[in-house]
Amino acid sequence: MLPSVSRAAAAAVSSSSSSSSSSSSLLLISSSLSKPSAPLSLLNPFLSLSKLPVSLSKPTFPQNSRLVSSHKPPMNILNKLGFGPKTPDPSSMDSSIAQGPDDDVPAPGQQFAQFGAGCFWGVELAFQRVPGVSKTEVGYTQGFLHNPTYEDVCSGTSNHSEVVRVQYDPKECGFETLLDAFWARHDPTTLNRQGNDVGTQYRSGIYYYTPEQEKAARESLEQQQKLLNRKIVTEILPAKKFYRAEEYHQQYLAKGGRFGFKQSPAKGCNDPIRCYG
Template structure:
């Protein structure tokens, strides 16, 4: 097209008139019938070394329903730190355990009710991205799982008691899904800190498998670095959840857990 324009212009009068250049939001060239332009040097648009992002995090409720659209920058996916061990320390005389069993809100409340559990935190683990956000995890591209890190007193609560609460809290036969929550962040997982926890977890899975006619897909892996979730996620249901109705975290409470409050 530019060659045609040049041919046309070369056949017209050589008289040059000044025509105002019209600037629009999209590339546009306005020429009068007797204007001359030089095509000997192409026009170079300004370059920038900085990438421009137009991403705005979607609403959390949409992410929770599985409509996250953003993928984290692959250049930030360095697994060195997030795939390292959880180097946080429990309180003296206490032990840690990590569990993934679907949306961490209801899972946390279930563990809060277990006698001998002294602290619970929800967060992200087993992924590839350092310092992930909730929006990052909901994309399903970081490989993180929504987990609950449980701190417990082994003198008052055995690891086997925590395993019982874990199995009873979810369906371990549905891959990357719990109810309406679908995605890799909802997978079933037991993440151990000690060889004793690993042994107990595997033996517990074998016993449960004998009672199920469907294959259990729970992964049993070493506990990786734990990234504490945003503050509003912590003890979400005990604080009132979405609708402001607080659910009891009292030890031994058997009230049904409303997963979203």
């Protein structure tokens, strides 16, 4: 029932002459109800929207109102010479393989470790310089696409991280030493970003092979957090299948980078690392 509308109708009836027929009264009531002198919202502010006519209660939108994103993955040095990202074919997704453990075997007496700290060019050179590290490779891991290319990774759809897989001699180089090099190389408080490199492939991560590595990584993170006034966003996860990156990415800065200026991978070298050569 609409009280204010009823009052308007009653006023209309009382103002009519007593000689009017009953049909005229009904006509006046009908007119008052069908043509209110004020908007419904003013007549009864408590009127439920669900009871309004469809044309009033439900706004009309175009049928093809699908949201379209205009975001495009950022280009970094022409996607590091890959000349632009591409979207991977969904049919090539095989998470059962990509999400499996890294089944490669290190050299006898050696161990593996994986680190993601932004663009893998500079990160690899930093680990090349660590005494006790016998081999480094850059590649992709933690994603859902089997055998990804660099373009796949840059598309932002495969969830891979750019990492360096380090092979080291635990008798000469403890895992804690590698962790020190990892923290020193990047800002672990910026999510999916290192400097001008933006994207999930640049996220900070420690990917462990043994329970001992996991324990050391978590303890190290706690120590680092005490030194920083921003929250560390580094992920610590089991090492998953490692996909070696294209050959031109391997030891990129040591080989000269894009300008041909070789940067020293000598053990103990402290020369500043120029990320893009």
